[in-house]
Amino acid sequence: xxxxxxxxxxxFHFDIPLDCGPNVVERLRGTPARVxxxxxxxxxxxxxxxxxxxxxxxxxxxxxxxxxELWETRIGELLSGDVETxxxxxxxxxxxxxxxxxxRPTADVTRELRSLRDRILGQVDGLKTADFGRTALxx
Numbered sequence: 001x002x003x004x005x006x007x008x009x010x011x012f013h014f015d016i017p018l019d020c021g022p023n024v025v026e027r028l029r030g031t032p033a034r035v036x037x038x039x040x041x042x043x044x045x046x047x048x049x050x051x052x053x054x055x056x057x058x059x060x061x062x063x064x065x066x067x068x069e070l071w072e073t074r075i076g077e078l079l080s081g082d083v084e085t086x087x088x089x090x091x092x093x094x095x096x097x098x099x100x101x102x103x104r105p106t107a108d109v110t111r112e113l114r115s116l117r118d119r120i121l122g123q124v125d126g127l128k129t130a131d132f133g134r135t136a137l138x139x
Contacts, residue, residue, distance in 0.1 A: 021132030032114035048102045062101030068116035078134045088139035
């Protein structure tokens with residue numbers, strides 16, 4: 001069985017060439033379709049099953065949707081050039097806990113992810129290469 005690393009123990013590298021920005025945008029565009037494909041055919045009890053305090057598959061999908069507002073804000077901050085530090089995340093994940101995604105129809109959660117992701121794509125479609133080089137501190 002694959003051992004998962006805790007999110008905050010992960011290391012990320014940002015050495016992607018700026019002219020690959022459109023490739024990153026296409027990956028973002030495809031996320032809702034990949035999620036829908038992964039969920040297709042899974043039995044509903046499995047999609048909603050929790051293991052201890054760990055979120056279910058559906059709660060993880062809902063969490064992705066819940067984070068879209070933060071990404072939308074941060075992209076706006078980067079593009080405006082008006083901030084030195086990006087808006088912080090809610091490390092308690094209150095929005096996801098309060099949303100109770102397991103009580104929602106799966107199609108509603110995936111539809112919400114797609115809709116919110118489309119808003120972000122509206123922000124980044126057509127960016128110039130230099131726009132992908134904008135920086136701010138991550139809180």
